[in-house]
Amino acid sequence: MHTAYLKLLHSLSAAASPTLALTTNTSPLLYSYSARRLRRGIPSSRMNALAATSRNFKQAAKLLGLDSKLEKSLLIPFREIKVECTIPKDDGTLASYVGFRVQHDNARGPMKGGIRYHHEVDPDEVNALAQLMTWKTAVANIPYGGAKGGIGCSPGDLSISELERLTRVFTQKIHDLIGIHTDVPAPDMGTNAQTMAWILDEYSKFHGYSPAVVTGKPVDLGGSLGRDAATGRGVLFATEALLAEHGKGIAGQRFVIQGFGNVGSWAAQLITEAGGKVIAISDVTGAVKNSNGIDIAKLMKHSAENRGIKGFDGGDAVDPTSLLTEECDVLIPAALGGVINKDNADGIKAKYIIEAANHPTDPEADEILANKGVLILPDILANSGGVTVSYFEWVQNIQGFMWDEEKVNRELKTYMTRAFRDTKEMCRSHHCDLRMGAFTLGVNRVARATVLRGWEA
Structure with a gap:
């Protein structure tokens, strides 16, 4: 050799x-x-x-x-795809949208990553997210590479029929470049299980029925039980692993969660069930605080009925911008990126930060928080539960055998705990923090x- x-x-x-x-x-x-x-x-x-x-x-x-x-x-992507998607709108006019798919790396297996519908989607953003998916799947130690896709559109301005037509045209343009053992898309910002169902159906017209070509599908079309809660449940398991390192558990800890979408709401619910106390929470409509613990079930009902947590009577309304600096044991940013920065990092009072969102902490804030002794569990580990259960869904589709939800959750805990253990081992080997331990772990596996x-x- x-x-x-x-x-x-x-x-x-x-x-x-x-x-x-x-x-x-x-x-x-x-x-x-x-x-x-x-x-x-x-x-x-x-x-x-x-x-x-x-x-x-x-x-x-x-x-x-x-x-x-x-x-x-x-760093160089395996392939970059750009296509024009022209569709008839409901009023009879034609509209064109640009779609992207960046396939970053396939050294460890089929490329994997979501498809987002958002008006700010562009090839550069998709490139960055595809690269991050490569490291995330490697940290989770699932046999995937990284990819990401998107269409530059405002999904809220499109009807259901227009979204379906757009999705089908996009699939027609890329169907020969994705596949069960090539590139497996999933939902992301602005897309959901229904979007995946349309992709599956359109792809199957060219290649025969192929449920494993996408994950995050409806359960009736081969989706996995437990997928909806997977990212939030993975956050719970990752938090348990981190706290256990310090002789603590979820029970008795005070949590603040920024974001009450799919990830934040599931994390809040599961943390409460495990004995944790969620004392403050926010979404785009507002923020609420209750030092005795928020009734999460009641808040979820209110949010569903009112399209947000604003007006919830189970606590005191607070300024959402002050949420990150509330005194607590564990802070979970589960919304946008870059929310923890050099301007507010010094005011953060949490002992632990669990990054349920993608890149919520700016590099400048990392240094400030490290000097304060705050431990940060990085996003490519903390929020990898979703892609891990996507892998389980893919495996079930290939096997033609559906797992029960108990098995999905049990396997997810095994993978999340192992990823944390492997990250800690890299930290010990390289004398570095958790973020660098995770990145070194992922990059090393891909290399x-x-x-x-x-x-x-």
């Missing part, structure tokens, strides 16, 4: 370099993304997710001693798979 190949493979181990080194270098792809968003007048805070991804990847690559050419190779499959400089 080639000597250079053997040396490179040997270097990709859990005990690579023990020294943590900070780097702020940015790849041409990431620079392009940042520059373009600046030219469009979008605030710099919107670039934080990509800037942080670059920073974290570069740190992980340096810790692992990656060959510079391999490092560059891991090893890439080299094992025959990559050479």
Whole structure:
């Protein structure tokens, strides 16, 4: 076997370099993304997710001693797809929308990632999210790579029939580039189980009935039991693992949750069932606080009936901007990215932060919180429950055998606990924090798979 190949493979181990080194270098792809968003007048805070991804990847690559050419190779997407989707609207006019699918890496298995419908979707954003999916699936140790897709549209402005037509046209344009063992889409922002059902049906017209081509489907079409709660339940399991490291459990801990969508509401419900006390919570309509603990079941009913938590009488209304600095044991940002920044990090009183959202903490805030002794469980570990159960759904579809919900939840706990344990091992090997432990774990697994499959400089 080639000597250079053997040396490179040997270097990709859990005990690579023990020294943590900070780097702020940015790849041409990431620079392009940042520059373009600046030219469009979008605030710099919107670039934080990509800037942080670059920073974290570069740190992980340096810790692992990656060959510079391999490092560059891991950043370059496998394939970028851009298609025009023209549909007749309900009023008879024609409308065109641009759709994207970025397939970042398939070294560890079929590429995996959501499809979002949002008016700010562009190829650069999709590129960044596809890369993050590559590291997330590797941290979870499921046999997937990373991908992401989207259509630049405002789904709230489209009727159900228009959304269906748009989804079917998009699928027609990309059907030969996705597949059960190639690229498996899932729901994301602005899409749901119904969207996946339309993709499944349209794809099956070309390839025969293929339920495993998408995950997050309705259960009646091969979706998995437990998928709806998966990300929130994964947050619970990850939190349990982190607290157990410090001799604590969920019971008796005070939680603050920012965001009451699918992830936040399930996390709140499951934490309460486990004995935790959710003392403050917010969504886009407002925030509520109750030092004695919020009745989550009552809040969920109110939110469903009123399309938000504003006006809930089970606590005191508070300024949503002050929620992150409420005194608590565990803070769970479960909404937007970049909400914890250098302006508010010093005021955070939580002992632990569980990143249920994608990139809720800016790099500047990371340093401030580390100096305060706050432990952060990073997003690519904490919110990986959703993609893990998507993997279980894919497995069930391929096997043609449906699991009961108890098995889904039991397996999810096993995977989340193991991911936390593996991340801690990387932290010990490299003397780094949890975020860098997770990134190093993910990047190392992808790099090893890439080299094992025959990559050479």
